[in-house]
Amino acid sequence: MKLDACELAASFDLEKLTPEFYANPYPTYRALREHAPVKRLPNGSWFLTRYDDLVSAYKNTRVFSSDKKKEFSPKYGDSLLYEHHTTSLVFNDPPAHTRVRRLITGALSPRAIAGMEPDLIALVDRLLNAIAAKDEVDLIDDFAAAIPIEVIGNLLDVPQDEREPLRGWSLAILGALEPVVSPDVFARGNQAVEDFLLYLETLVTRRRARPGNPERDVLTRLIQGEDNGERLTEKELLHNCIFLLNAGHETTTNLIGNGLVALSDHPAEKQRLIENPTLIKTAVEEILRFESSNQLGNRMTVEPFELGGVAVPAGTPVTLCIGAANRDPAQFADPERLDVGRTPNRHLAFGTGAHQCAGMALARLEGAIAISRFLTRFPKYQLSGAPVRGGRVRFRGFLSVPCRVGEDGRA
Numbered sequence: 001m002k003l004d005a006c007e008l009a010a011s012f013d014l015e016k017l018t019p020e021f022y023a024n025p026y027p028t029y030r031a032l033r034e035h036a037p038v039k040r041l042p043n044g045s046w047f048l049t050r051y052d053d054l055v056s057a058y059k060n061t062r063v064f065s066s067d068k069k070k071e072f073s074p075k076y077g078d079s080l081l082y083e084h085h086t087t088s089l090v091f092n093d094p095p096a097h098t099r100v101r102r103l104i105t106g107a108l109s110p111r112a113i114a115g116m117e118p119d120l121i122a123l124v125d126r127l128l129n130a131i132a133a134k135d136e137v138d139l140i141d142d143f144a145a146a147i148p149i150e151v152i153g154n155l156l157d158v159p160q161d162e163r164e165p166l167r168g169w170s171l172a173i174l175g176a177l178e179p180v181v182s183p184d185v186f187a188r189g190n191q192a193v194e195d196f197l198l199y200l201e202t203l204v205t206r207r208r209a210r211p212g213n214p215e216r217d218v219l220t221r222l223i224q225g226e227d228n229g230e231r232l233t234e235k236e237l238l239h240n241c242i243f244l245l246n247a248g249h250e251t252t253t254n255l256i257g258n259g260l261v262a263l264s265d266h267p268a269e270k271q272r273l274i275e276n277p278t279l280i281k282t283a284v285e286e287i288l289r290f291e292s293s294n295q296l297g298n299r300m301t302v303e304p305f306e307l308g309g310v311a312v313p314a315g316t317p318v319t320l321c322i323g324a325a326n327r328d329p330a331q332f333a334d335p336e337r338l339d340v341g342r343t344p345n346r347h348l349a350f351g352t353g354a355h356q357c358a359g360m361a362l363a364r365l366e367g368a369i370a371i372s373r374f375l376t377r378f379p380k381y382q383l384s385g386a387p388v389r390g391g392r393v394r395f396r397g398f399l400s401v402p403c404r405v406g407e408d409g410r411a
Contacts, residue, residue: 009035013042014179014319014393022391025295026336029324038310045317046310049324051331051348053307057299057320058353064299064318066355067093071300071317080193081176081186087235088243090355097354099230100240105358107155107218113361115216116151120369123150128377131405136384139401144256145249147370151362152248156219156241157212158203169196170249173242177394193242200238218244248359254293254390254397255367259284260374261401262291264383266338273340274379277372283340284367288326289347290338295323296394297351322348323396378405 003011008031021028032039032049039047048054057064068091076082085091089100127146131137145167153163169192175181176189207219214221219241225231232240263270273283297320305312312318326347327335350357357363374381385402 005031006035008032009039012036012039012047014045014047015041015043017393022389022393025323025393025396026327029321029327032321033324033328038308038312041319045319046312047319047321048307049321049328050308051325051328054297054320054322054325054348055352056307057318058297058348058351058355060305061093061354063301063303063305065093065302066091066097066299068298068300070315071298075181076176076186079186079190080197081173081190083235084173084193084239084242085177087239088246089240089358090243090247094354100232100236101358103222103225103230103232104218104240104244107214107216107221108359108362110361112215113365116154116362117365117369119154120147120151120366121373123147124370124373128373132377135404137403137405139260139403140253140257140398141400143374144260144370145253147256147366148249148252151252151366152245155217155248156203156244157207157217162199162203165195165199166245167249168192169242170246174246174250174395175392178392179394196242197238200241204237204241244359247357248362250395250397251293252363252366254291254395255284255287255363256370257398257401258291258293258396259287259367259371260381260403261383261387261398262287262338263340263371263375264381269338269340270375274375276341277376279340280368280372281364282343282345284364284371285345285347286338286340286342287367287371288349289332289342289345290326291396292322292326292347292349293395293397294349295396296321322351381405 008028012028012032029049032047037048037050037053041047048057069086072082072085076085089097089104124147127143131142149163149167153166158166172188172192175185178185203219204223207223211224212220214224222232222237222240263273273279299318299320301312301314301316301318303314326349329335331346350360382404383401384404387398388400390397390399
């Protein structure tokens with residue numbers, strides 16, 4: 001039985017999601033925006049879906065805390081997952097957040113990112129050459145997932161022959177961030193943190209002995225710290241290396257995969273982009289808005305606050321629904337339509353305010369190069385089977401996308 005919008009909003013529970021929601025959450029998000037934009041969930045937390053409300057929460061760091069110690073303690077207990085997620089950049093408030101962010105962003109300067117472009121183009125072209133030699137390809141395994149792993153591996157200067165486990169570790173750790181975590185998912189996530197830490201201890205020891213160029217090697221920069229003597233503790237160093245991989249891996253994979261599938265589903269917009277390749281920058285922004293790689297953010301209120309006429313008490317977990325805000329008609333004209341030339345496009349895929357994604361310029365570059373060069377090489381690509389969704393609410397992407405490109409792009 002199909003629920004109407006009012007019933008859909010009233011029955012929404014983030015801890016009891018349906019297969020229909022995972023396939024397409026946007027009707028539910030629309031219903032929530034219209035009928036319960038500040039929604040109290042059965043577990044006592046609040047769920048926000050309006051664009052303006054998310055911006056208010058992102059920018060008011062005094063009221064809306066990113067520190068997850070209180071929220072994650074009952075979820076993870078005394079585990080390595082708890083240690084990791086409460087130490088990493090994204091789940092901390094200033095001054096800890098400011099100190100770590102400054103060290104990371106110093107190595108992700110516009111100049112440093114511009115210097116990555118030739119290697120990124122070469123990587124994408126190698127992957128496209130390999131794809132051209134196959135009859136059937138998987139857009140995720142053969143292309144989208146391979147790009148950010150190599151980019152982050154280069155940033156940390158991980159030797160090529162040691163990169164194979166990185167993707168599995170990242171998927172396992174991020175999988176444990178879902179609203180409901182099964183014992184198996186928890187165990188895999190915890191084991192991944194343990195294995196990753198053991199590897200990083202070895203890598204850091206080697207890098208201390210033979211430092212790289214801090215202008216290009218993020219790990220060397222984090223080890224050496226700032227000129228004023230500011231350093232990360234050993235625990236902060238290791239966990240923020242894990243964070244760098246996680247933050248740059250699945251979300252960028254999703255950006256590329258979501259983009260190629262969305263363009264396939266909207267052939268007129270795909271053709272428009274092929275005929276007007278200068279639209280690639282606005283197209284990437286539109287893909288980020290239309291199918292946000294990261295759909296949810298979280299905050300904790302540290303004092304009472306009123307939002308949209310609803311009083312939210314202190315000590316309340318709040319979920320910020322990026323996927324809903326990015327389709328809010330109060331901000332975006334005709335928001336359910338993919339428009340590769342949309343401007344302005346002030347989406348929230350990277351958040352906003354103090355916690356805006358530190359690597360967003362790099363993600364945009366990866367997305368633009370990957371999608372534009374794929375379209376140039378294989379303009380007639382077609383999906384050859386049903387794409388398989390990742391089965392997550394927080395990170396929206398695909399596990400598998402079977403595709404046929406034809407020889408040298410001729411379907």
